Every structure is written in structure tokens, then in C-alpha cells.
Amino acid sequence: MTAELTATPAPEASFGTQFGAVLMRHLRLLGRQPAYLSISLMQAVIWLPLFGSLFRHVADVPGFDGGRSYLGYLTPGVVAMTALFTSGWAGMGFIQDMEGGVMDRLLTSPARRGALVAGPIAYQAVMITIQTVIIVVLGWALGTHFRSGPAGALVLLVAAVLLAAFISGLSITLALLVRNEESLIAASQFIVLPLTFLSSAMMPRDLLPGWIATVARYNPVDWAITAGREALGADPDWTAAGWRLGALAALAVATGALAARAFRTYQRSL
Known part of the structure; x- marks a missing residue:
């Protein structure tokens, strides 16, 4: 615990310094967990060929988003x-800090709540940047053609990072509210799995059942997917990709x- 607390932002530090200290603390903790890092990266390697092989005949269905x-x-x-x-588990670090007493000591310091989030x-x-690069390179190696080149791949990366930031903030908020691992795991699964399958991740929206296609239009996961696909096409629709990124x-x-404000609820419960 002592080693972890050495990364606590100094009282006189600016927001940028505090933010950097908190980020470096998490990166150092990741370096002490090589198994977690390896599994997280291997997940990116496994999913593409696995789902690509399992659902490859979807491309033969009449009405499939043609040409690719x-x-x-x-x-x-x-x-x-x-x-x-990956980002659905962002709140687990906060739960561990609560259980270890680190969170209470951070909150009694002048550290800014925004930096802690x-x-x-x-x-x-x-993490998402590394995983996305791996997936894109693997997709290219398996024969995927990114017709718009690096610009399209960059939009896909930005979409993934923004989606991860959104879900991370939600996960952290839930962690500060429920304050135990079991509840956070249940809440995370309740959110992550429906968002995945109520999207066009594996099936074009036009081939989805009517109500699922309607829900997918308002699903942030589908926004990230569609932005990436629009940007990677032969004739990218930058406007469609842009408003989804926004x-x-x-x-x-x-x-x-919301996560920064959730600290108040956590402090009142102490």
C-alpha cells in the first residue's frame, strides 16, 4: 500500500500534475500484473478470427452490407x-482502493476529484489504443482491406477510445455507488452484454429484427461501430462518422x- 500511495498527487500540484501521477500509478500497477496484460492483449487477438470464422456465412445472406x-x-x-x-471493468480499481483504504486517504488529501477520475x-x-492497433494489424494480415487508409483507421481508433471513456466513467460511477465487487460485476454484465448484442457489431442493422434495429440506432456502441465502418469504406461518409464521434x-x-460527483455520495456514506 505504501508503494501505491507514493503516487498520490502532492497538495500543491496542478491538475495536470495530479492527472499524470494518477495515470502513472495505474500504468505501474499494470506492469506488476503481466498475466492481466497478456490476457487483455490476447483477447484482442482471439476475437477477430474466432467471430470471423463463426459468422463468416453472414456475408452470403441476401441484403448483407455489400461489397466487403x-x-x-x-x-x-x-x-x-x-x-x-475492457472499460467495463474500470471501476474495479476503485473497489480495490476502497477495500485497501487507499481511497479514503486520497479523499482526505487535496487531490482533485477530476484528476482521480x-x-x-x-x-x-x-489499453484500448494498444488493443485496437493489434486488431487492425491482425485484420490487415487476415486480408481485410482498409480502403480509406490510415485516416479511416485513425477514426476507428478515436471511436474506440471515446466509447471506452464513456463506459469507464459509467463503471467508475457505479463503483463509487455500489462499493463492492459482486454488485459492480453484476451491473457491468447487465450493461455490457445487451449493448453488444443490441448493435450491428456482427450483423448489419438492416438484417436485425425491427425492434433491435431501432434500439441500435440509439446505442452508443453502434455509434462507435458505424463511425469506424463509415470511415473505413471506399467512399467515407465523414459527416456520418463525425456526428457519432461528437x-x-x-x-x-x-x-x-458524473463519476467526479459520485465521490460526494461515497464520502457521505463513510
Whole structure:
């Protein structure tokens, strides 16, 4: 615990310094858990060929989003799924800090609540960036054609990071409210799995049942997937991708602010 607390922001530090200290603390903790890091990265490697092989005949269904292989269609979906499942656990670090007494000591310091939230979210962004790069490179190696080149891949990466920031903020908020691992796990699964399957991650929206297709239009996960697909196409629709990125950014800011405010509820419960 002593080693962990050495990363606590100094009282006189600026927001940027506090944010950097919190981010570095999480990166150092990750380095002490090589198994978790390896599994997280391998997840990105496994999902694309696994789902690509399992659902490859979807491309033969009449009405499929034409002209591309199923693997090319699936790649943005796997990127979004990976971001969703990884960031859904962002609140677990807060639970561990609560149980270890680290959170109480941080909250009695002058550390800014925004920095305590922004640091873990930035850590999630680092993880998602690495995973997205792996998926994109793997998709390219398996024959996926990114017709718009690096610009489209960059939009896909931004979409994944914004989705992860949104879900991370939500997970942190839930952690501060429920304050135990079992409840957070249940809440995370309740959110993550429906958001995955109520999207066009594995099936074009036009082929989804009517009510699911309607829900998917308002699903932030689908926004990230669609933004990536629009940007990676031969004739990218940058406007369609742009407004979805803007909506994801707004949600990320909103859940980050909500997480910072959730500290008040946690403190009142002490």
C-alpha cells in the first residue's frame, strides 16, 4: 500500500500534475500484473478470427452490407466490443482502493476529484489504443482491406477510445455507488452484454429484427461501430462518422463528470 500511495498527487500540484501521477500509478500497477496484460492483449487477438470464422456465412445472406468480406465488416465491431468489455471493468480499481483504504486517504488529501477520475480513464484509453492497433494489424494480415487508409483507421481508433471513456466513467460511477465487487460485476454484465448484442457489431442493422434495429440506432456502441465502418469504406461518409464521434465525446464528458460527483455520495456514506 505504501508503494501505491507514493503516487498520490502532492497538495500543491496542478491538475495536470495530479492527472499524470494518477495515470502513472495505474500504468505501474499494470506492469506488476503481466498475466492481466497478456490476457487483455490476447483477447484482442482471439476475437477477430474466432467471430470471423463463426459468422463468416453472414456475408452470403441476401441484403448483407455489400461489397466487403465479413472479416472486413466485423473488424470495427470487434474493436468496439473489445473497448466495451475492457472499460467495463474500470471501476474495479476503485473497489480495490476502497477495500485497501487507499481511497479514503486520497479523499482526505487535496487531490482533485477530476484528476482521480481522468487518470483511470486515460489508462483505459492507453489499453484500448494498444488493443485496437493489434486488431487492425491482425485484420490487415487476415486480408481485410482498409480502403480509406490510415485516416479511416485513425477514426476507428478515436471511436474506440471515446466509447471506452464513456463506459469507464459509467463503471467508475457505479463503483463509487455500489462499493463492492459482486454488485459492480453484476451491473457491468447487465450493461455490457445487451449493448453488444443490441448493435450491428456482427450483423448489419438492416438484417436485425425491427425492434433491435431501432434500439441500435440509439446505442452508443453502434455509434462507435458505424463511425469506424463509415470511415473505413471506399467512399467515407465523414459527416456520418463525425456526428457519432461528437455524440460519443459528449457522453464521455457527461459520465466523467458524473463519476467526479459520485465521490460526494461515497464520502457521505463513510
